[in-house]
Amino acid sequence: MTAKQKAEDAETKSKVDNRAGIERAIELTMRLLKVEKITYNRWLDIAAKETKQPNKKDRTFWRNLADIEDQLDKTHYNKRLLRPKRDPNIPNAEKIYQLVNCPDKVRLVSMIALAHIILASRALNKTEMDQLVTTLQSTLALNEQEQFKLAVAGDQGSYVTSPRRPPLLAYLGQITAAIEQHQRLVFTYQNAEGESKIHEAQPETLFFDTYYFYVVMRLKPEADYLLFRLDRITAIKEVKSGAVPQQHFRLREYRQQTYLLAMGEPIVFSFKCWISPQTALERFPGSTEKVDSKTGDTVITA
Structure with a gap:
């Protein structure tokens, strides 16, 4: 092999290595953004690499982490790379690296307020309500999450809702999509007497009012609106093409009513x-x- 061929081969290998390094750094970044926790051993799997170093140290691994940390700083991204604390009992290869939110006092107070509001709504069953509160908590920095949990613990621990409340979040997502795309739904609805009936209607608006989600629907475009309680929809059987609504439900007018504040001594009636x-x-x-x-x-x- 001539010197020229060796130089070309070396250049080609360098380009391949650089490309692999870029792809590895991008994949590592994407996994961290997806809230995946990374250890050195996990990084070896991602990089498809092997190491013969007994202390499990690799300059490429540290360079990848340093590059990610540098870009987070330069772009003022609202997350930072959390490095593990020094602990001689945990091997270097098993120490966890992850992205966490940067502390934000305004966001913390906002999430606490939202949690109290949704807990007071009694809108969901216990499982889905806990899921929703956990989602709010996950938007905060790690040290803020403890403050959040303490702030809402009493409210969350005393959460009361109807024992018959079914899961709602999946249907809420389906109906929201149907409203956006002007679709008609064929669904089973159970009335207050427990009787089930199949309806076909086009959802127009979804709103929450006093413990329940309501869906405004019309059986026909020119028909008056009907209100269906979301928790009484037991099955969505079919989704069909609909049309842009010719008339619109006026939620503001619907809300023009009096609300009484609960004050004074509690009574049984x-x-x-x-x-x-x-x-x-x-x-x-x-x-x-x-x-x-x-x-x-x-x-x-x-």
Whole structure:
């Protein structure tokens, strides 16, 4: 092999190595942005490399981390690279590196306020509500997450909702997409008496009001709107093409009503229920029902 060929081969190998190094650094960055925790051993798997060094140190690994840290600083990205604390009991190859949010006092207070609001809404079952609170918590820096947990612990620990509340987040996502894309839905709806019926309608607006999500739909474009409670939709069977709404539901006008602030000493009261008893029981968590033996009327105690 001539000297020229050797030089060309060396140049080609250098280009291949540089390309592999760039791809490796990009993949490492993307994994960190996806909240993956990286160890040296994990990096070896990503890089498809082997090391013969007994102390598990590799200059390429440290260079990749240093480059990522430098770019985070230069671009003023709102995350930083969390390096592991010095601990002689943890081998270098198993120490964890991850991206974490930078502290932000305004964001912390905002997330605490949002958590209290959604917990007071009683909108979701316990599992989905815990999931939502955890999502809010994950947007904060690690030290802020502890402050957040302490701030909402009492509210979250005393969370009360209807024991029959079904999972809602999946349907909420489907209906939101249908509204955006002007689609019609074929769905099963269970009324207050527990009777199920299949409807076909086009959702127009989704909003929350006093413990429940409501979906505004029209059976036909020219028809008046109907309100369906999201928690009573038991199945979405089909999605069809719809049309741009010819008329629009006026949510602001709908909200023009009086709200009373709960003040004073708590009382227990009973009333005759002329609507579905289940609707009343869901509106007053912990309430009970009985039938008056003399009149046959349903009486709710709350």
